[in-house]
Amino acid sequence: MTVEEAIQLQLRMAHLVEHRAPEGFEPKVAAGLDVAYTSDRFIATAVCVDIATLDIVDSAVHHGVADFPYVPGLFSFRELPALLPALAKLRVTPDVLVCDGQGLAHPRRFGLACHIGVQTGLPSIGVSKQALGQYEAPGPHRGDWKPLVDNGETVGRALRTQHGVKPVFVSIGHRIDLDTATELTLKLSPRYRLPETTRAADHLGREVLAGRVGVQDVRD
Template identity: 50%
Template structure:
C-alpha cells in the first residue's frame, strides 16, 4: 500500500505536540465513508514483553463474509517514549511497516485506538487515515474522557464530550456488553462510523480489530 508521508518523525515532546496540532487540521470528519464497501481492514498492536518493541497487525477482511483476505504483521522499536496523548507515536513505526506491506488497499480501516477523541484531536486513527487516505475509524476499548453509560440495547449510544465538543460516542455493540468508544479517524462522519462499527460487530469489538488484536498478540509472542 502506498502511504503519504506526514513529515519527519518528531524527536521531542514539543515537536510531537506541534505535529499533532498541525496535522489535526487536515482531518476530514464528514461523509458516509466508501460507497462500495468490498474490503475492510483492522489494525491493532501488541508489545513484546521485556522489550521496547511494538508488533503491529493489519488484517483485511471481505466486507460481506468477514473472512480474511490478507494479513500482515511487522515489528519495530517503539517510535517515542510512553506518554499520555503520544501513544500513537510509539506504535506508528510498526503500524507503518505493516501497512506498507499490504497489497490490497481496503475501502475502510478500523483502528484499535482513538481518532479525534484525543487531547489534540489526532489519535492513531487520524495518523492512519492521513497516511493511507482511506476512510478510517477509531474504535477504542477504554474511554478517553468520562462518559454516561448508554442503555443496554445493541446500538444504544451516548456522546463523548470534551467540554461542549462532541469527540466521539460510547456505543453498545451487543446487548448488555460494555460499550466501545468510537471516534472519527479521517474521511467519514461520526454517524456513518458508528453504523459501520455496528455492522462489523459480531462480538463486543468489530471483527476487524478483534482479529487484528489476536494476530498482533500471537505475533508478539513469536517475535
C-alpha cells in the same frame, strides 16, 4: 522528535482531518490494526476483513524496536512507524482502517485514527475500549449510544455493540462521519464487543509473539 515537537505537529495537522466520507462511500474491505509489545520490541499487524462475510482476505506483519516512548496523548508517534510498513505489505488495499484507539476523541483532536488516516489518505475510525471524555451510559440494547463529550464538544459515541455488554467508544479518524463510523462498527461487531477487525489483528499479533505463527507466514 521530542515530546513538544510531537505535540506541535498534532496541533498543526488536526485541521487536515476530513469529517465526511467520500461520495458514494461503500466500503467492502476493512483493515484492523494492532501493535503488540514485548519490552521495546513490537509486532505490528494489519488484517483485512471482508465486511459482508467477516472473512479474513489478507494480513501482514512488521516487527522492530519502538523508538518513541509511551506518552499519553502521543500514542500515534509510537505506533504509526510500526503500522505503516505493515499496511504497505498488504496485497489488498482496504477501503477503511479500524484502529484500536482514539480518533477525534483526543485532547488535541488528533489521535491515532486521525494520524494514520491523514498519513495514508484512507478513511479511518477509532474504536477504543476506553473513553476519553464524559458520557451517559447508553441503553442496554445493541446499537444504543450516547454522545462522548470533551470540553463541551462531541468527539465520539459510547456505543453498545452487544446487549448488556460494556460499550465501546467510536470516534472518526479521517474521511468519515460519525453516523457512518457507528454503522460500520456495528457491522463489524455481530457477535462480540470489539470489531472482528480488531480481534483478528490482536489475535495475529499474539500468535506471532507466542511463536505459533512465523512472521514469514504472513508476508514479513
